[in-house]
Amino acid sequence: xxxxxxxxxxxxxxxxxxxxxxxxxxxxxxxxxxxxxxxxxxxxxxxxxxxxxxxxxxxxxxxxxxxxxxxxxxxxxxxxxxxxxxxxxxxxxxxxxxxxxxxxxxxxxxxxxxxxxxxxxxxxxxx
Amino acid sequence: xxxxxxxxxxxxxxxxxxxxxxxxxxxxxxxxxxxxxxxxxxxxxxxxxxxxxxxxxxxxxxxxxxxxxxxxxxxxxxxxxxxxxxxxxxxxxxxxxxxxxxxxxxxxxxxxxxxxxx
Amino acid sequence: xxxxxxxxxxxxxxxxxxxxxxxxxxxxxxxxxxxxxxxxxxxxxxxxxxxxxxxxxxxxxxxxxxxxxxxxxxxxxxxxxxxxxxxxxxxxxxxx
Numbered sequence: 270x271x272x273x274x275x276x277x278x279x280x281x282x283x284x285x286x287x288x289x290x291x292x293x294x295x296x297x298x299x300x301x302x303x304x305x306x307x308x309x310x311x312x313x314x315x316x317x318x319x320x321x322x323x324x325x326x327x328x329x330x331x332x333x334x335x336x337x338x339x340x341x342x343x344x345x346x347x348x349x350x351x352x353x354x355x356x357x358x359x360x361x362x363x364x365x366x367x368x369x370x371x372x373x374x375x376x377x378x379x380x381x382x383x384x385x386x387x388x389x390x391x392x393x394x395x396x
Numbered sequence: 397x398x399x400x401x402x403x404x405x406x407x408x409x410x411x412x413x414x415x416x417x418x419x420x421x422x423x424x425x426x427x428x429x430x431x432x433x434x435x436x437x438x439x440x441x442x443x444x445x446x447x448x449x450x451x452x453x454x455x456x457x458x459x460x461x462x463x464x465x466x467x468x469x470x471x472x473x474x475x476x477x478x479x480x481x482x483x484x485x486x487x488x489x490x491x492x493x494x495x496x497x498x499x500x501x502x503x504x505x506x507x508x509x510x511x512x513x514x
Numbered sequence: 515x516x517x518x519x520x521x522x523x524x525x526x527x528x529x530x531x532x533x534x535x536x537x538x539x540x541x542x543x544x545x546x547x548x549x550x551x552x553x554x555x556x557x558x559x560x561x562x563x564x565x566x567x568x569x570x571x572x573x574x575x576x577x578x579x580x581x582x583x584x585x586x587x588x589x590x591x592x593x594x595x596x597x598x599x600x601x602x603x604x605x606x607x608x609x610x
Contacts, residue, residue: 271602276512285547286521292575296594311416311514350416381423388398388429392601393510395519395609403608405532437532477535498535505536506516511608 273297274305274387276395280312281330282323287316290396291333298340305390306343307334308383309376310350313396317346318356320371338375345387348378399430401508404439409454414442417514418457425467432471432508433464434501435493440478443489461491475501517542517604520549529610530560542569542604544597545589550576553585564589573597 275294279286294304309316321331338344351372352361358378359370372378387393402421406413424431435442447458464472476495479485486495496504505511516536520543524530530552533543543564545552550572555561564570565588574591577583585591592600601607 273601278514289547292594293597297598300595300598302598310420311412349419381420382427384420385398385424385427385429388400388510392607393512394601394607395512405610436536437528499538502516502536502538502541505608506606508606511516511606513609 271302271392272305272390273302274384274390274393275307276384276387276393277307277309277313277316278311278395281316281321283312286396287313287330288328291330291337293394293396294337294342298342304337304342306345306383306387307337308379308387309344309346310381310384312354314346314351314354314356317344317351317376318371319373319376335375344376345379345383346372346376347381347384349380351378397428397430398510399432399508400424401432401434401505401511403434403436403505403511403513404442405437405513407438407441408447408458409449409452413514414439415455415457418460420512420514421464421469422460422467425464425469428468430471430508431467431469432473432504433469434505435472435474435478436501437475437478438482440474440482440484440489443474443491443493444484445488445490458490464491471504473501473504515540515542515604515606517544517600517607519544519546519607519609520552521547521610523548523551524555524558524560525551533608533610534560534563537567539568542571542600543567544571544573544592544600546573546576546597550580550582553577553582553589571597571600 281287358372362370408414472493474493518533522529
């Protein structure tokens with residue numbers, strides 16, 4: 270059995286990339302492989318937003334990621350790429366005098382260094 | 397030691413691909429990873445001299461290419477066909493690169509454990 | 515051995531030409547997302563290049579989603595489970 274790390278760089282909803290990533294990860298887990306982690310970078314960082322609110326009859330993508338986390342898949346987002354695009358954890362929001370936060374656990378605000386740690390797996394697949 | 401090849405395939409400034417690929421390269425370099433930077437297709441435009449993206453309110457990250465060696469990134473490979481197709485030569489580029497044919501470039505790409513593209 | 519993941523329609527992007535230019539004999543190509551429209555390119559120059567190669571795959575789910583059903587025999591149809599297996603059959607994966 271192999272270990273996979275998943276790098277998601279395409280924007281959720283705007284492109285199919287996040288959906289493909291979800292389906293790939295589910296298939297990998299079903300085949301008995303393990304996922305070392307998912308790392309959201311570039312426009313994919315909005316996957317991390319807890320404020321994602323699609324219409325009720327559409328895929329609740331953020332919830333799908335949380336379900337994967339429940340199944341043992343660590344979720345990371347590049348904190349710099351996220352902050353650039355308005356996705357902020359509580360501490361950063363407070364530092365900017367902003368009320369509320371759209372980046373919260375179990376999604377971890379990580380540095381790109383975390384992606385280097387994830388390279389320590391058999392395959393890296395980018396979506 | 398892990399190794400990572402980073403393919404640049406988009407032109408700079410019109411999108412964020414180049415800047416975030418470079419951010420990743422610098423972190424990978426400072427984490428002691430073996431890094432290969434590859435420029436293919438429109439990605440070769442990243443390396444043009446005398447870019448002035450300030451005029452379009454974008455960050456001038458192209459200056460950073462000259463500093464790559466300080467991050468222990470010494471493998472900078474450009475697809476010679478892509479360069480030629482775009483009316484460019486080695487003299488138009490801001491840093492010293494290895495110019496390779498697509499076949500030779502692929503051989504080098506395969507020496508890296510993981511490949512990402514931007 | 516590299517597995518190339520092609521995501522854009524070959525009718526609108528040069529990604530297909532770039533990935534084909536970089537492919538060795540033993541490399542593979544998976545048509546996924548909008549790249550599955552490659553099936554409609556019988557008269558296109560890149561289609562002939564695909565035809566001359568081994569290791570061309572297409573993601574069934576992405577075909578079905580787009581109303582495509584006819585697939586020539588030189589392209590192997592795979593589902594997500596086989597897609598996962600393919601990424602392990604090859605040494606590296608690159609996404610276009």
